[in-house]
Amino acid sequence: MNNLARVIGPSPSEMSIEQLEEAIKREHSRVARGLEGGAYSYGTKKRKAKVSSSKTTVAKRLEKKYGMSLEEMERKLELLKKLEDAQREKGE
Secondary structure, eight states, X not given: OHHHHHHHOOOGGGSOHHHHHHHHHHHHXXXXXXXXXXXXXXXXXXXXXXXXXXXXXXXXXXXXXXXSOHHHHXXXXXXXXXHHHHHHHHHO
């Protein structure tokens, strides 16, 4: 355990304010020198562009979700349009 404390160093709560300020300054200058030397951060990963689903995949998902074929959905939508148009004409 003592070897670990020697390698890592004291925790911030074990340091005095002056020691903590000095440690922060050293770390800041170490990072600044690294960035000047051309280093870059490995902290962020590049995200892949989101790929949209193919029309076939979307169609299969809809068929599964509603439990009917696309042709049946189309017929029902056409019927619904006709009913809405009839109601509009009736209301005018």
